Amino acid sequence: MKILKFGGTSVGTVDSIRAVLDIVRKSQHAGDQPIVVLSAMGGVTNLLTQLAENAAEGRNFASGLQELEDRHFAVVKQLIAVKHQNPVFTRLKLYLNELEDLLQGIYNLRELSLQSKDLVLSYGERCSAFLISKIAAQYFPDALFVDATQLIQTDSHFGSAHVNQARSEQLIRTFAAAHAGKLLFVTGFIASNEKGRVTTLGRGGSDYTAAIIGAALNAEAIEIWTDVDGMLTADPRIVKKAFSLPVLSYTEAMELSYFGAKVIYPPTMIPAFLKKIPIIIRNTFNPDFGGTTIQHDSGRTALPIKGISSIADISVINLVGSGMVGRAGFSGRLFTLLAREQINVVLITQSSSEHSITFAVHPAEALRAKQLIEREFELELQANKLSQPEIEERLSVLAIVGENMKQTPGMSGKLFHALGRNGINVRAIAQGSSEYNISVIISQADLSKALNAVHDAFFAQLNKTLHVFSVGTGNIGSTLFKQIQEQYAFLLDNNDIEIKVVGISNSRKMLFSGEGIDLANWKTVLEQSGELADLPAFVARTKAMNLPNCVFIDNTASELPTLYYRELFQSNISVVTCNKIANSGRYSEYRDLKDTARKHGVDFFYETNVGAGLPIVRVLRDLMLSGDRIIRIEAILSGTISYIFNNFSGDVSFHDIVKNAQQLGYTEPDPRDDLKGTDFMRKMLILARDAGYALEPEDVQLGGILPEACLRATTVDDFYRELQAADDYFNELKSKAQRENRVLRYIGKLEAGRVSIALEFVDESHPFYALSGSDNIIAFTTERYKERPLVVKGPGAGAEVTAAGVFADLVNVGA
Numbered sequence: 170m171k172i173l174k175f176g177g178t179s180v181g182t183v184d185s186i187r188a189v190l191d192i193v194r195k196s197q198h199a200g201d202q203p204i205v206v207l208s209a210m211g212g213v214t215n216l217l218t219q220l221a222e223n224a225a226e227g228r229n230f231a232s233g234l235q236e237l238e239d240r241h242f243a244v245v246k247q248l249i250a251v252k253h254q255n256p257v258f259t260r261l262k263l264y265l266n267e268l269e270d271l272l273q274g275i276y277n278l279r280e281l282s283l284q285s286k287d288l289v290l291s292y293g294e295r296c297s298a299f300l301i302s303k304i305a306a307q308y309f310p311d312a313l314f315v316d317a318t319q320l321i322q323t324d325s326h327f328g329s330a331h332v333n334q335a336r337s338e339q340l341i342r343t344f345a346a347a348h349a350g351k352l353l354f355v356t357g358f359i360a361s362n363e364k365g366r367v368t369t370l371g372r373g374g375s376d377y378t379a380a381i382i383g384a385a386l387n388a389e390a391i392e393i394w395t396d397v398d399g400m401l402t403a404d405p406r407i408v409k410k411a412f413s414l415p416v417l418s419y420t421e422a423m424e425l426s427y428f429g430a431k432v433i434y435p436p437t438m439i440p441a442f443l444k445k446i447p448i449i450i451r452n453t454f455n456p457d458f459g460g461t462t463i464q465h466d467s468g469r470t471a472l473p474i475k476g477i478s479s480i481a482d483i484s485v486i487n488l489v490g491s492g493m494v495g496r497a498g499f500s501g502r503l504f505t506l507l508a509r510e511q512i513n514v515v516l517i518t519q520s521s522s523e524h525s526i527t528f529a530v531h532p533a534e535a536l537r538a539k540q541l542i543e544r545e546f547e548l549e550l551q552a553n554k555l556s557q558p559e560i561e562e563r564l565s566v567l568a569i570v571g572e573n574m575k576q577t578p579g580m581s582g583k584l585f586h587a588l589g590r591n592g593i594n595v596r597a598i599a600q601g602s603s604e605y606n607i608s609v610i611i612s613q614a615d616l617s618k619a620l621n622a623v624h625d626a627f628f629a630q631l632n633k634t635l636h637v638f639s640v641g642t643g644n645i646g647s648t649l650f651k652q653i654q655e656q657y658a659f660l661l662d663n664n665d666i667e668i669k670v671v672g673i674s675n676s677r678k679m680l681f682s683g684e685g686i687d688l689a690n691w692k693t694v695l696e697q698s699g700e701l702a703d704l705p706a707f708v709a710r711t712k713a714m715n716l717p718n719c720v721f722i723d724n725t726a727s728e729l730p731t732l733y734y735r736e737l738f739q740s741n742i743s744v745v746t747c748n749k750i751a752n753s754g755r756y757s758e759y760r761d762l763k764d765t766a767r768k769h770g771v772d773f774f775y776e777t778n779v780g781a782g783l784p785i786v787r788v789l790r791d792l793m794l795s796g797d798r799i800i801r802i803e804a805i806l807s808g809t810i811s812y813i814f815n816n817f818s819g820d821v822s823f824h825d826i827v828k829n830a831q832q833l834g835y836t837e838p839d840p841r842d843d844l845k846g847t848d849f850m851r852k853m854l855i856l857a858r859d860a861g862y863a864l865e866p867e868d869v870q871l872g873g874i875l876p877e878a879c880l881r882a883t884t885v886d887d888f889y890r891e892l893q894a895a896d897d898y899f900n901e902l903k904s905k906a907q908r909e910n911r912v913l914r915y916i917g918k919l920e921a922g923r924v925s926i927a928l929e930f931v932d933e934s935h936p937f938y939a940l941s942g943s944d945n946i947i948a949f950t951t952e953r954y955k956e957r958p959l960v961v962k963g964p965g966a967g968a969e970v971t972a973a974g975v976f977a978d979l980v981n982v983g984a
């Protein structure tokens with residue numbers, strides 16, 4: 170035997186009632202012997218409450234009554250064959266007439282007692298259960314309408330009556346035995362006292378009805394049919410990746426519901442809990458889905474926690490007082506007071522010094538709680554043993570819940586890491602002694618970000634979303650977008666990483682979309698609907714959108730974005746950049762950025778600052794981390810100059826090769842940065858710093874490759890003209906090299922903390938002799954790689970390889 174309970178949304182419309190009957194039919198075919206428990210049609214209980222209040226205030230209630238009639242009659246007309254309609258109309262009309270008389274009485278007296286209100290509300294369940302039993306009777310001849318006032322007996326605590334379990338079980342069993350073989354359609358929510366007056370079971374009442382009947386008849390299961398897929402890991406309106414849990418223990422369901430999961434109201438489960446009857450939450454509108462089973466134990470599952478729940482709006486009261494607060498007597502008095510005054514304390518924490526107690530209450534009760542405390546502890550306040558209670562508002566509670574937490578170390582570490590990494594300040598912490606939940610109080614503004622970040626942290630195997638704000642849409646930036654777009658599905662399917670580009674700016678326009686910008690046509694959208702570019706505003710938006718796992722990418726060659734890195738780190742946003750400016754200015758700046766990123770637990774990745782996509786920064790870092798010592802670094806790190814010397818042969822002029830390098834995307838936006846050696850200098854400086862040397866740019870001995878006139882050119886055009894004019898100079902270099910059987914190489918060296926870069930003529934015996942294209946090469950001679958150096962070699966410039974390096978840094982953020 171199974172109990173099938175359908176809530177208001179399941180019986181709200183003609184279509185949903187059809188779905189309900191389908192479910193009942195299937196259950197009967199499966200041999201479940203179902204008993205159906207029904208709520209009032211969706212919205213009807215609220216309407217009845219409104220009518221009762223209107224009547225008591227002397228306001229009109231006729232139009233509301235008409236609305237009730239219309240809703241029920243419309244269902245009759247659509248779902249009951251014409252020849253069977255009359256008796257149904259008649260009985261509904263009788264109910265509505267009784268209701269009208271009752272409302273008239275309330276109107277005349279201008280008084281609404283809890284008892285009369287229960288009676289008014291009872292018509293919601295009576296009408297719906299009766300009506301649906303009659304619709305069902307067309308297909309199930311054994312369908313029988315049952316008014317639960319005959320089955321469940323309570324005390325006279327109207328509005329939320331206490332059930333006489335023993336008596337009710339007796340009534341239910343007797344009734345069931347007398348009507349064996351019938352298909353019962355029972356009203357939820359309502360009952361009666363020993364005098365036969367109608368009572369109601371309070372919040373979650375129809376679930377309670379189902380649990381009481383299920384327990385009395387030792388049902389196999391109680392199915393609660395609603396409009397969601399079960400209990401979810403988090404509130405799906407905030408956490409888009411929330412998913413339905415297959416199995417939960419009663420305790421877990423209790424903890425999750427306590428903190429706001431509205432699917433069921435836990436006290437209603439107690440009768441089922443005591444008899445170990447599983448409760449299954451299922452979706453009327455998705456009946457093939459298995460839903461969530463709430464059972465005695467937590468089930469075998471790989472999930473360390475079951476869910477994350479929250480209360481969005483909470484106030485906190487702080488009490489501080491030396492030597493008194495925290496003593497057993499004091500907290501006893503405090504919490505007895507609050508309990509007596511029916512102030513629900515959501516969470517309590519006490520500092521280890523025992524001089525303060527913090528507790529959370531619902532905002533509507535905060536002021537009253539404060540006043541009660543002030544009255545109760547008047548003497549202590551006067552004597553300054555206790556300082557004035559303080560209320561803090563606009564806070565939220567977030568709790569992770571799960572029975573398996575107890576056996577799994579590191580759960581709180583994971584929680585605080587996720588919060589800390591995202592810059593979410595924790596105001597107070599409480600771990601239930603049961604260890605079934607860990608709760609934190611945070612600012613309301615952070616709740617959405619916190620829920621998503623914590624959800625990602627605990628259900629990481631189930632997908633991490635990186636939110637990307639990207640500046641610079643030139644050569645590298647646009648190639649990166651193309652690569653992300655091509656790789657999006659693969660990353661999601663194979664690595665559970667989702668990349669959402671949520672902000673884009675170049676020097677003209679900027680664009681934002683919390684849902685993610687479509688990378689198939691970012692260019693058009695940016696041009697057509699973007700706002701005018703404004704970097705401070707872009708950074709402000711990056712911070713204000715307050716998204717978890719947030720990454721700022723700088724694909725410009727401008728100093729401007731680098732001025733914001735620090736501020737971004739302070740807002741717990743990681744930075745990935747191919748722009749070398751930040752790391753190659755003053756040493757103090759470089760140091761400060763690294764320290765700030767580390768302090769805030771975010772990543773600062775710049776692999777492409779040296780050798781584009783080639784693994785160089787990473788290799789050096791690993792050497793340093795593992796305790797190796799750099800003895801010497803020798804390198805060719807200008808892709809542009811490498812390309813130039815590798816192609817400077819035959820008749821082609823130096824000037825033309827530089828132009829080619831620029832067209833191929835090897836040069837800096839301003840090619841003078843490459844040819845003057847500035848770009849190479851920056852790279853050597855960054856390497857030296859990463860190797861532990863606090864060098865300034867002027868410490869690098871930079872030997873040039875250009876004649877004076879070229880260095881003096883004030884514009885790029887002038888520069889190219891001067892290059893052309895210097896043809897003889899470059900040809901002479903070339904001839905000299907050829908005469909000596911050598912090649913031209915622009916080589917950087919780091920040794921004993923000194924960095925130099927110089928043009929060299931090298932012969933065949935030199936390891937840097939054989940290079941082609943835009944190749945870079947770097948040789949690390951270290952304590953451990955002493956005899957033969959560790960060498961990295963390959964293309965060190967170009968849009969594809971550089972964007973790929975930025976991309977790799979991006980997916981490693983937070984890894």
Ligand SMILES: NC(=O)c1ccc[n+]([C@@H]2O[C@H](COP(=O)([O-])OP(=O)(O)OC[C@H]3O[C@@H](n4cnc5c(N)ncnc54)[C@H](O)[C@@H]3O)[C@@H](O)[C@H]2O)c1
Nearest residue numbers: 641642643644645675676725726727747748838966967971
């Ligand atoms: N080309 C390579 O092989 C290579 C290799 C490694 C690193 N890099 C670095 O990549 C970076 C970008 O190079 P590129 O060739 O793509 O340059 P680019 O000139 O093609 O693009 C630069 C982009 O930055 C934008 N921009 C400039 N200032 C801005 C600002 N203040 N706010 C917003 N946007 C701004 C421009 O509008 C443009 O979209 C440079 O820092 C370069 O050193 C390039």
Ligand SMILES: N[C@@H](CCO)C(=O)O
Nearest residue numbers: 807808809835836837
């Ligand atoms: N302009 C740079 C790009 C790589 O950083 C080069 O030519 O090496």
Ligand code: NA
Nearest residue numbers: 776779781783
């Ligand atoms: Na690199």
